[in-house]
Amino acid sequence: MRTRAAVLWPGQSTWSTEEITLDPPASGEVLVRLVATGLCHSDHHLLAGGYPGMRLPMVGGHEGAGVVEAVGPGVRGVRPGDHVVLSVPVPPCGACAACLGALPHLCERGALTGTGFQISDGTARHHARGGDLGVFVFLGTFAEHTVVHETSCVVVDRAIPLEIACTMACAGTTGWGAVLNTAEVRPGDLVVVVGVGGIGANAIQAAQFAGARAIVAVDPVPFKRAVAARLGAVAAAPSLADALSVVRDMTEGRMANHVIMAAAVGDGRQLESALALVGKRGRVVVVNVHSADENVATVSLRNLQSLEKQVVGCLAGSWDGRRGIGFLADLYLRGRYDLDLVVTRHYDGLDALPQGYRDQADGAVVRGVIRLSDGS
Template identity: 80%
Template sequence: MRTRAAVLWPDRSQWSIEEITLDPPAAGEVLVRMVATGLCHSDHHLLDGGYPGARRPVIGGHEGAGVVEAVGAGVHAIRPGDHVVLSVPLPPCGACVACLDALPYLCERGALIGQGFQISDGTARHHARGEDLSVFVFLGTFAEHTVVNEASCVVVDPALPLEAACTIACAGVTGWGAVLNTAEVRAGDTVVVVGVGGIGANAVQAARFAGARSIVAVDPVPFKRGVAKRLGADIAVASLGEAATVVTDMTAGRMANTVVMAMAVGDGRCTEAALSLVGKRGRVVVVNVHPADENTATINLRNLQSLEKQVVGCLAGSWDGRKGIRFLADLHRAGRYDLDSIVTRTYDSLAALPSGYRDQAEGTIIRGVLRLS
């Protein structure tokens, strides 16, 4: 079939919206008509060359939801007409050491993610200009249709609006998982969330859900600070320096239990400031993607040792995306998860990609979403 997609070609720094050819789904695969895709900063990071191992040409997008139009041989749990949210970071194999240790988001298949072809046989289903196209994170949601592995699809209630549901796939699972799984926030904790974009806004909600006594949001943009307070932050400040004063006062100097770093792009120079916000056995969770060539972060190693502070990484919320999507979809249905405040602007076509990312860079949105059909 023919459809349209946003393609990033070698030696180009802009998305090219064009017609592509899409093969039918092979065994174990699913054809999805995309309804909506979220504008995650990771895709803009791809545009800027932040993933040097990613094969080009590539169809971007990894935060998406749509309706199943066809299934390949052997697919029984998913049917045409099903509404699905696409799971990140990859369809796990279920047999490697990570999968057997209940860490499917760290599946050894991740070594193939830069190739971007179908995980089942290593070949492409997407083509344009006589070339095979890779798809970002095995999904390629910047397209009106895409073919994905059945393990990347989570069936959701048709009553759940897909324009909002698509953000659960990455921003939701990552933000909530960073708090519940990686940080292991407990009732009574003090939590600081740095950066109130899609992931940070979800992290604020997750901290409130987990029973945090105090939540401090940090973002230089007044609009985003206002959203953070609406979602459950007790205080919202503009800088890490302000946060240090606030947290010192509210904890009588004991400092926070957790800091979630959810900025658009990570900065190693902020690591010590983040560590200074946590107290004994405090944990700094690094969610934001850092530049691939950044290798330096300055920290006080004495405090790291003497106070048993921790710096830990977080990929996709340290969660099986399929489990996380189901959890959050159920939470939304129960009225305990605010998706409407996450999606602050929708755009009507793939052509609006530059506008959406410009709005993101200017801080006028929490999460932008493209309507695709």
Template identity: 50%
Template sequence: MQTKAAILWEVDTPWSVEDIELDDPGPGEVRVKLAASGMCHSDEHLVTGDLPFELPIVGGHEGAGVVEEVGEGVSWLEVGDHVVFGFIPSCGRCHSCSTGHQSLCDLGAVLGVGRQIADGTSRHHAQGKDLNLMCLLGTFAHDTVVNEASCIKIEKDVPLDKACLLGCGVVTGWGSSVYAAEVSPGDVVAVVGVGGIGASAIQGAKLAGAKQIWAIDPVESKREKAMEFGATHTAASMAEAMEPLQEKSWGLMANKVIMTMGVGQGDLLIEALALTAKRGRVVVTNIHPAAEMTANMSLLDLTLMEKQVVGSLFGSGNARSDIPKLINLYREGQLDLDNMVTTEYTLDQVNDGYDDMRAGKNIRGVMKYT
């Protein structure tokens, strides 16, 4: 069939919205008509080359839609089912999945290649070339074909334009607080960067019982929005937060510092550790450029104060259990997805959406498809 998608042909060029040819789903695959896609900063990393995925590629990895065709061997999904895509597939059988770490599923090893899991070929084509898929999904499209391992079935009453956020940003941020940071009741938490992931980390810290949540971002409107998601204090930078956080915490500093900036910077890690209490933890969730190999930090501080630095992918969570769990929290009014969406766009406006993201206008932009 023919559909429309946003393609990145070369690094440092705009997304090209054009017609593509989409093959039928193969064994273990489904064809999904997308309802919406979140506009995550990770797709910007494709444009800048910070994530060196193979091009040309259909962008997008934060999507939700309706199953329209089922390939051979798929037994638990059927036409009409509503699904959210997990940007890390989960097989349920590898060591990571079977020990409760679906965010590290072995199937994720082929993310950077971007072709179908089953046979390493493409279902998406344009201008006579095979197209790869961002995170094996390609949600910057009206239709896509994905492996069943990337699908999480949800109830049909959940708004798909909100559910799409659970495919990456919300689970990643919420899990960074709840799982990776292990925020406990009474903790002092600092979240550095208030985009979709940071806003979700703030909500996760609030639900976990943090007594102080410091939202740190240079954009004033984002700091104001952070207060609506549960932040108790704000600052424009880690340096600016240092003195007031020390005062408000009675000199103890932050038990947990969660790094959710759009682009990580290794030279800022020393500031994050300075904000961190003795035996505190820094969680590095944001993506750093693939070529960055150094970080500025005091290893003496790390040892003498028993501080920790840990990485977190997909919130260190389990999408198949966490996405339904977060949907129920949304239904009960304990998780705010509605106010996460700052601006809605069409597929043709994909470049406008990323211009707004770069300008700091959005917590999360969402493309809605008819």
């Protein structure tokens, strides 16, 4: 079939929105008509060359939701007409050491991400200009249609609007998982969330859900600090330096229990400031993506050792994305998860991608979403 997609070609630094051809789903695969896709900064990172191991050309996008239109042989988990949110970061194999150790988000299949080809057989279903296209994170949601493995599909209730449900795929599962799984926030903890984008906005809601006694948001943009307050943050600061006195006063010098680093782009120079915000056995969770060649960060090793402070990385919320999406969908249906405060702007069609990312860079949105078709 023919459809449209936003493709990153070798040597280019802009998305090329064009017609592509799409093969039918093979064994274990699903054809999905995308209804909406979120604008995650990781896709902009790809555009800027931040993933040098990725094979180009590649269809971007990994935060998507849509309607199943067809299934390949052997598919049992979904059927045509199902509403699905697409799961990241990788369809887990269920058999490698990571999967058997209850760490499916670290499945060894992740080593194949750079090819962008189908996880089932290593070949392409997406094609353009006479060649094969990869798809970002095995999904390629910057498209009107895509073919994915059935284990990337999570069926959700039709009562959940797909044009906001798409953000559960990455921002939702990552933000909530960083708090619940990686940080392991407990009732009574004080949590600092750095960056009030899609992930940070979800992290604030997760911290409140986990019983945090107070949440402090850090973001240089006044609009985002205001959103943080509506989500449950009791205080907000424009920088890590400004947050230091806020947290010190709130805790009589004991400092925070957790800092969630959820800025659009990571900066190793901020790690010492983040560690200064936590007290004894405090944990800093690094969620934001760093440059591939960034390998230096300065910290006080004495404080790290003598106060038993911790720095922990977080990929995709440290959990199986399918489980995370199911959890969040249930919370939404019970009125305990506010997606309308996370998705602050919608755009129509793939041609709006550049504007959406300009708005993100300007701090004008928490999470932007591209509408691609109707949700019926």
